[in-house]
Amino acid sequence: MKVPFLDLKAEFEHLRGEILPALERVCQNASFILGEEVEAFEREFADFCGTKHCVALASGTAALHLGLLALGVQPDDEVITTPNTFLATAEAISYCGADPIFVDIDPATGNLDPKLIERAITPRTRAILPVHLYGRPADMNPIREIAARHNVRVLEDAAQAHGARYRGRRVGGLAAAAAFSFYPTKNLAAYGEGGALTTDDDQIAKYARAARSHGQTARYEHEFVGFNYRMHGFQGAVLRVKLRHLYAWTARRQEIAREYRRLLAGARVEMPVDDPQDECVYHQFVIYVSNRNAVISQLAAREIETMVHYPKPVYLQPAYSSLGCPPRTFPHAERACERVLSLPMRADLTAEQVAYVGNAVREIVGNK
Ligand SMILES: Cc1ncc(COP(=O)(O)O)c(C=O)c1O
Numbered sequence: 379m380k381v382p383f384l385d386l387k388a389e390f391e392h393l394r395g396e397i398l399p400a401l402e403r404v405c406q407n408a409s410f411i412l413g414e415e416v417e418a419f420e421r422e423f424a425d426f427c428g429t430k431h432c433v434a435l436a437s438g439t440a441a442l443h444l445g446l447l448a449l450g451v452q453p454d455d456e457v458i459t460t461p462n463t464f465l466a467t468a469e470a471i472s473y474c475g476a477d478p479i480f481v482d483i484d485p486a487t488g489n490l491d492p493k494l495i496e497r498a499i500t501p502r503t504r505a506i507l508p509v510h511l512y513g514r515p516a517d518m519n520p521i522r523e524i525a526a527r528h529n530v531r532v533l534e535d536a537a538q539a540h541g542a543r544y545r546g547r548r549v550g551g552l553a554a555a556a557a558f559s560f561y562p563t564k565n566l567a568a569y570g571e572g573g574a575l576t577t578d579d580d581q582i583a584k585y586a587r588a589a590r591s592h593g594q595t596a597r598y599e600h601e602f603v604g605f606n607y608r609m610h611g612f613q614g615a616v617l618r619v620k621l622r623h624l625y626a627w628t629a630r631r632q633e634i635a636r637e638y639r640r641l642l643a644g645a646r647v648e649m650p651v652d653d654p655q656d657e658c659v660y661h662q663f664v665i666y667v668s669n670r671n672a673v674i675s676q677l678a679a680r681e682i683e684t685m686v687h688y689p690k691p692v693y694l695q696p697a698y699s700s701l702g703c704p705p706r707t708f709p710h711a712e713r714a715c716e717r718v719l720s721l722p723m724r725a726d727l728t729a730e731q732v733a734y735v736g737n738a739v740r741e742i743v744g745n746k
Contacts, residue, residue: 460481
């Protein structure tokens with residue numbers, strides 16, 4: 379049985395009857411940049427997150443960048459974040475001319491360990507940027523308390539966590555602002571690049587709306603030097619269609635995760651811990667194994683595709699060698715990167731595929 383990691387072509391066939399008319403509306407209105415579909419998506423996604431505002435943008439990276447600028451991050455500031463993330467989290471900090479300051483993860487969840495944050499705060503710290511990695515909410519209450527105590531702001535990197543809940547509340551509304559990505563592989567995904575900033579703060583939303591469009595507050599009135607970070611009309615149309623399916627898709631991801639956990643109970647793997655007070659949306663279902671390359675090739679031999687998110691912590695990437703963080707600086711992040719393996723996780727996996735993957739992993743790694 380073949381189990382591809384992703385199958386975006388199959389997803390399109392399923393949605394074709396809804397997507398094509400939506401794209402046609404954009405063509406008929408010729409609203410290719412922002413426009414009616416994007417505005418409607420902004421309202422619908424803000425409602426979904428329970429926030430006052432959603433500002434649709436060109437990518438998740440753009441959302442992180444504008445979010446940090448809106449929080450006042452400036453050159454030579456420091457922003458505390460996790461090294462166990464996609465590079466874009468740190469890149470957005472660098473775009474502001476600020477320095478990413480890494481703090482190790484909690485090995486149980488893979489997310490920023492709040493217990494380690496306070497000792498990383500300096501007079502230069504301007505913001506904290508937790509990531510809800512794999513769709514599992516970061517521990518936001520202690521993070522917000524520390525931020526309030528030190529008068530620094532918090533931006534959520536919610537790129538992987540559309541619809542996840544922390545203590546009953548959706549991510550996106552848990553801090554000053556939140557950045558979402560709609561990259562084609564995300565739980566809520568565009569047919570191209572896309573992102574959004576959500577916030578309850580009128581000033582942040584006002585800034586982001588102007589900044590995405592060359593600093594314009596009215597046509598050809600440029601208050602400041604901004605960016606071209608606008609969402610395309612086609613992406614707004616696609617995202618509106620897919621948002622209507624997101625509840626069902628998330629429920630299915632969660633069901634698959636429960637089944638994987640059941641099949642892998644007692645097997646020689648570790649899995650991140652879910653806090654029963656929260657709701658993980660399983661952007662990825664990851665396991666930690668000691669002999670990863672052997673597991674990958676044995677799964678590949680059974681036509682099961684896997685991926686590694688992520689093979690190196692950000693500070694060990696050549697792009698961040700200038701930080702001068704040697705190996706072993708953050709041992710939990712490094713151990714996670716050495717052992718992590720993402721199994722196929724998407725709403726359209728069949729029960730047979732899930733059982734096939736779970737049983738294959740179990741056979742390959744053996745019992746504890
Ligand atoms: C955690 C995280 N942050 C930021 C991004 C950047 O989003 P984008 O690719 O839409 O720019 C991504 C995904 O690509 C991500 O996974």
